[in-house]
Structure formats: structure tokens, C-alpha cells
Amino acid sequence: MSKVCAIFGGSRGIGQATAQLLAQKGYRLAVVARNLDIAQTTAKNLGAGHLAFSCDVSKQEDVENTFSQMEKSLGHINYLVNAAGINRDGLLLRTKVDEMVSQLHTNLLGTMLTCKLAVKSMIQQQGGAIVNVGSIVGLKGNSGQSVYSASKAGLVGFSRSLAKEVARKNIRVNVIAPGFVHTDMTTHLKEDQLRKTIPLGRFGEPQEIAKAVVFLLESPYMTGHVLVVDGVTVSTMTVCLSSLLCLGQHLMFPAVALWELLSKSVMKWMCSSPQYKTQRKEKTTSFVVAETFQCPMKSCV
Ligand SMILES: NC(=O)c1ccc[n+]([C@@H]2O[C@H](COP(=O)([O-])OP(=O)(O)OC[C@H]3O[C@@H](n4cnc5c(N)ncnc54)[C@H](OP(=O)(O)O)[C@@H]3O)[C@@H](O)[C@H]2O)c1
Secondary structure (H helix, E strand, C coil): CCCEEEECCCCCCHHHHHHHHCCCCCCCEEEEEHHHHHHHHHHHHHCCCCEECCCCCCHHEEEEEHHHHHHHCCCCEEEEECCCCCCCCHHHHHHHHHHHHHHHHHHHHEEEEEEHHHHHHHHHHHHHHEECCCCCCCHHHHCHHHHHHHHHHHHHHHHHCCCCCCCCCCCEEEEEEECCCCHHHHHHCCCHHHHHHCCCCCCHHHHHHHHHHHHHHCCCCCCCEEEEEEECCCHHHHHHHHHHHHHHHHHHHHHHHHHHHHHHHHHHHHHCCCCHHHHHCCCHHHHHHHHHHCCCHHHCC
16 A cells, blocks of 8 residues: 555645654655645755645645546555644634634534545555544533544544444544643643643643654554543543543442451351240241351351
């Protein structure tokens, strides 16, 4: 299988870093974005053999034309990275419908469109791999980002389902869910405050996310997976939860053992008392109750 990879949103940020890493590894790249000049600069900086294409992923016709152009000039697409994305932060009550539509169309519909065409090409090649760039906000939610979060959460359901649909065709589909990353998308954020919420104490770099994207593209037994790369903002919750469960289990066993020990001692003491021996002969109510509930008293009679 040849190594041709289309990166939508490959001109800047996470997509650009992924393109650089893949170029170093010998892939041929199609760098796709709306702004052709920037895409061309990125493609040129990757070295010879890489091409740039202009495309708005939210437009079906654009995506179809771009795929036919890419296939004409580069051949079949074996690898696809969907990094094209926008965010328009704002409380739901203040978000205009066209802002909702543009986020959903770019972040979610765009990925569906590119995946549909890429899968066609990959089936002919009898294999391929797709990585869709989600976000931790799609997993945990965030005030002021309900629409963005919905678009990224939608990517998870879409990718997991598609992974099941195309697994038999040897095509893998995974999601990467980054936390805060230094790109144009995050330049307006107050980093000093946000940094405190990240256990690693810093934003990620696009190159660090790129490594995880390439890992998913090249891991032959990984599909339908969501890989969180966020300096632990989400993973902390998961770890805390599993630690609590573990702790609960460890505390439960000694507690049960202690309870059994205590109740057996009490029962032994009761059984050895003269009153009990008399009661046993008379088959008093308490003995019948003990028999019925199979309490530890039985083991000492
Ligand atoms: N940065 C973060 O902290 C962060 C965290 C979690 C997830 N993400 C996700 O990671 C992905 C990449 O983000 P980034 O931070 O690298 O953003 P970025 O630096 O703003 O780059 C976005 C890329 O997407 C392209 N793009 C945007 N809209 C497009 C459209 N309609 N059609 C085609 N290309 C389009 C842009 O090029 P043009 O503008 O020229 O089209 C650019 O190449 C996004 O999906 C984002 O949601 C980012």
C-alpha cells in the first residue's frame, strides 16, 4: 500500500505539525485548507512531492472536487486526517443559528464528507486509516462551548460507528481528543489561568498532538478508539474514578473479613454458653432463625 495521506486543515496548527511528521516518515501529502496560499506554503516547506489544495470541508461539492483532484495527482488516498475545525465560543442563548450551522458543518459534516470519499478510495486499496481530530470538550463539555462540544462529541459516535462498518475492509478509524494546544485557535485564551487546571502545567504543542495522530494512523490493531492527549485534564477524572473503585474493593475485603471474624467469635461465645445448650435442646425461636438465615452460628453447632 502506498503512503498517500490527505490532511484537511493541514495548513496550520495541529494539521500542519502532523503533515511535517508524516513527510519525515516518507508519506506523500495533500495539504488541504480554504486558504490556498497558506496551504501551498506549508506543502512547499514539506519538501518535494507534496501538494496543496483549496477546499471548504463544509461544502459537499468542494470536497468531491478536491478528492478527484487529489486522486488524479497523487493516486488513491490510503490515509486521512481530519484536522479542519473552527470554534465560536459563546453561551447558547447568545449563539446565532448560522454560527451553530457553520461549526456543525465544518467540524462534523465536513468529516463525514471526507470520510465517505476516502473510504471509497481505501476499499479499492484494501485498507487504510483515518484519524479524526476531536477535543476533550467533546468528552467532558464546557460552559460557553455547547455547540463546539456537540460537534466534537458527534465525531466520537460517528467514528466509532464507522470503525465498525469498515473494519472488515481493513480500514481503521480513530479519534484524537486534544486538550489545550498552542495554535491560532487558542491565542485569545488566558493561558496563565487555564494552565493551573492542567496537571502537566502547560498547554500542549502541535508536534505533541501530531505524534499521537501518527501513532493512531500506524497502529494496525487500533480502531474505534478515542485517544485523549491533554496533559491529564480529562484523564485525571478517569484515574480518580478507577482509583476510588480500586480503593473501594481493597477496603471492602478487609471489612468483610473483619465482620466474619467478629460474628464467628460472638457466635462461638454464645454457643458455649449454658443457656444456648438449653435453648438448643428446646429448639427455641432464635436457633430456628439462625438456621433459616444460615448465620455463622451453624458452623459451631
Ligand atoms: N488548539 C486546540 O487547543 C485544540 C484543542 C482540541 C481540539 N482542537 C481541534 O484540532 C483541530 C485543529 O485545530 P488547530 O488548533 O490546529 O486550529 P488552527 O490552527 O486554527 O487550524 C485550523 C485548520 O483548519 C483549516 N480549516 C478551518 N475551517 C476549514 C474549512 N471549512 N475547510 C477546510 N479547512 C478548514 C484551517 O485553514 P483555513 O482557515 O485556511 O481553511 C487550518 O488549516 C480542530 O478540529 C480543532 O477543533 C484544537
